Amino acid sequence: MSLSIATINLLNYLAPPDAFYDFLNIYDSAQxxxxxxxxSRQINDINADIIGFQEVFSIEELRLQLLELGYPYFACVDKPTISEEYVYSSPVVALASRFPIHNAQAVTAPTSSAEFSFSRQPLRASIHHPQLGWLDIYVVHFKSKRPIFIDNDNRLDSQTTSKNERSHQDIxxxxxxxxxxxCRSTMQRALEFHQLYQAIVQRKLETQYPVLLLGDFNQELSQQEFAPLTSVQCFRQPETEPLILPYRLFDSGAFWYQNSxxxxxxxxxxxxNGSILDYILYSCEFTPLAEFPIASLSEYKVWDRHLIxxxxxxxxxxxxxxxVSITLIPYL
Structure with missing residues (x-):
């Protein structure tokens, strides 16, 4: 029995008459x-067993839509922010599955402090596959590239200040x-990934469950924010690499295209300008690098017709x- 996984950024999934970010952003009934x-068309075409979602505002509406599409199991561990009773911000992530979802919860930062919080709360849940056994699924939506301004920036509002009123110094x-x-945005995204990765490693030390991490990373994996993914051993200690391998994460797309x-x-x-922002990563059990692999990658697919x-x-x-979707074939 194969296992297929997908990740979908929904872009402002919010049922009317509520508004996203601004009171004017309301879908009419036809929209x-x-x-x-x-x-519904995308999900039917992809036919994935497990789907992670980003940019969810209407949680119950999504749950009901997925139930009609054949996904009886659904998890969401956070709520969007609501102001003025109908203007929504801070969308959340969600998970749908054809297999029962166990122990769905928000990921806790291992080194949490008053100065750090996730911009969007990651979700972790366990799923039992008939052949692969227990799997830990993580759904994420890391901080966007949009600049983070702080109160003492005293930034200028270019939309309300005319060009004539703005001096050289203002610009x-x-x-x-x-x-x-x-820079603050990059630092926030890096902290989010480092904290999440620490939580993933600590969890795997306890359970040894294989890991799947899916979502919108809002940056390409080659960037410095995701440096832990390329860390293969302790500093100048090559003999530690086999011990670290079970806790590393690998890019399914990189595996698929490495010889293509x-x-x-x-x-x-x-x-x-195009970027690769959406990823499905997995632990070594799904790669040939493992001593005893449990499955192999049989398909990696990007569904982009609506973009190109x-x-x-x-x-x-x-x-x-x-x-983005992948299919894994268990070893018999």
Whole structure:
């Protein structure tokens, strides 16, 4: 029995009459129907056993839609922020499965402090597969690249200040504030990943369950934020590599394309620039590197037609991210 997993950024999944981020951002009934219809088509086409979601506002509506699509098990461990009773911000992640979900909970930062919190709370749940046994599934949505401003930045609002009113010094100050904000954003994303990875390792030390980590990373894995993924041994101690291997995470897409002449598809576009932001990582049990692998990667797929060749009638309310899915075949 194969196991298929997918990750989907839903892009503002919020049922009317509520609004996302601004009181004007409300889907009308036709737009909401188009959005839910688009999602149903994607899920039916992908036919995954386990799906992680990002940018969820309407939790109960998503649960009911997935139930109708054949996913009786659903987990969400956080709630979005609501202001003025109907304006939603801070979307959450969720997990749907054809297999029973056990022990779904929010991930706790191992080295938590008053100065750190996840921008979006990661989810961890355990699933028992008939052939693969117990698996730990993590769903994440790391901090975006949007700059983080702090109160004492005293930043200028360029939308309300005319060009004539803005001095040379104003522009330079705004420029500095923006790149300092981007630096804070990078640091937040790095902290989120490091804290999550520590929690994953500590959990695996306790259970030895194989791990699947899926979601929107909001940055490419090659960036410094995700440096622990390339750490294979203790510093200048090569003999420690076999002991660390069970706790490493591997990029399914990198495995799939490592010997392929094809270029790995991007999952998100900002204008004409594409990036790979959506990932499914797994522990060594699903790779040939393990002493006793339990499954092999038989398919890695990026569902991106709505991005590269959209049809307005079908894709007007589509996500701005591609969907990533993989299929694992257990060893007999």
């Amino acid at each position: 909401w129907q188009a959005k839910t219809d688009w999602l 330079v100050e705004q420029w500095q504030q923006e790149w300092m904000g981007e 002449p094809q270029r790995r598809p991007t999952t998100h576009y900002h204008g004409a 060749n959209p049809h307005y009638a079908d894709d007007a309310q589509a996500s701005d991210h591609a969907i």
